[in-house]
Amino acid sequence: MKLPITVSESSREPIYYQIETQLKSLVISGQLTTGALLPSIRALSSELSCSVITTRRAYQNLENDGFIETVQGKGTFVKDVGQQVKTETKESVAFTYIDKLLKDLQMLGFSDMEIDNMLDKALTKWKGGKHHE
Amino acid sequence: MKLPITVSESSREPIYYQIETQLKSLVISGQLTTGALLPSIRALSSELSCSVITTRRAYQNLENDGFIETVQGKGTFVKDVGQQVKTETKESVAFTYIDKLLKDLQMLGFSDMEIDNMLDKALTKWKGGKHHE
DNA sequence: TATACTGTATATATCAATATACACAATATA
DNA sequence: TATATTGTGTATATTGATATATACAGTATA
Structure with a gap:
């Protein structure tokens, strides 16, 4: 599943924050629906040419905010947002x-x-x- | 001379970059004219509640880009921009x-x-x- | 039970921001 | 006319955030 996410190297916003913001947009706009499987942190980091840690941090922040949910060994999924x-x-x-x-x-x-x-x-x-x- | 510059603590852009961008806007919009004396790095850092080093870095980047000029002991001045x-x-x-x-x-x-x-x-x-x- | 996929943890390098001490220039004043 | 003071910008060392590579652990499946 390829998501419409891009990172700008010239932007002064942290990369993890660029990813975080765009993923959040995809969820609240309904382009990513409840239960959807997100790309693995490795697939996404490869796609965006950044480190696994960076995509991980974006996912972790979104999980803390209640937008997604990660399960060790299985993957990361979109949570239900009212x-x-x-x-x-x-x-x-x-x-x-x-x-x-x-x-x-x-x-x-x-x-x-x-x-x-x-x-x-x-x-x-x-x-x-x-x-x- | 108090300039209309503000920094957002919640923004993910670096503080020095926020200052740099706004100062550049003031110069290219003509609100700061050639030869004008900018506030000292201490005055500005006090005004914005940030470190002297941070305002210094903004000034230094703008100097490298040819928008302003600093003179040791005297101050920082707007250069002539066509x-x-x-x-x-x-x-x-x-x-x-x-x-x-x-x-x-x-x-x-x-x-x-x-x-x-x-x-x-x-x-x-x-x-x-x-x-x- | 091997392997290929998930997320996780540790250590390291670079950038952003800071406090504090230093050096140069103008000016008040003895 | 010295010289102390107060104003400039400058340099050094330190802390915290950002980004990385690499090794570890859980889960599904061939």
Whole structure:
């Protein structure tokens, strides 16, 4: 099972955190359903060209947060996450992301109108080009 | 001279990098002009409740990138950055930020229309509430 | 019962952040 | 006009977080 997860070497966020965040997104968005078997830490570390310890740490943090469950020798599985928790988490995370973007763009010196225009343009391009990349 | 710089303790980006990024934004947005004296590494570290070494590292990286210049015993000053470089950097950085947001929102499972609506709403709120915070 | 797959634990290297002592430049003041 | 003081940036040593390789242990299956 190959998951749509990527890590950026140039990002300053820890690799384990990049993995953790994306896996959490896959769970709360429903792309990974309850009981699903996740890739083994070895398979994932090979896929992402990182250490087993790094994928392990991501899994462990998610287990501590109640999103997944690991069983020695068997594998790691998605736990049941209530629909309400999913929705609330999604919206909360989305708000945080958007808010940060607006702050960053303002600090770069863009006006409200410029921000508006850039977002419009980016969205149009995004909708059109998403499936060809 | 108090600069509009903040560091987030919960962010997983290194503190020196948060400072570096925001200072660079202030320079390329023109909010800090050529020759301007930056706060001393001690003043800034005190303001941000971090170590002198951390602010120092941000300044040093910016010096290596040609944005500022430090003089032993005197202080740190903004270097002359060409208008073209400023504009290009601004647009490039903005594009990177927006692209990342769209990717993140998609991974959270939002549809194009939902993303559109969320951004619209956030922008409206942003324009209205910006000056009251 | 061998082997091939799971997750787990230990030790090591590098990066991020810190406190503290050092060196250079401007300035107040005796 | 010395020189003490206070402001700059700089260098060293130490702690904690991040990432790694490698050896260990549990589980399923050929």
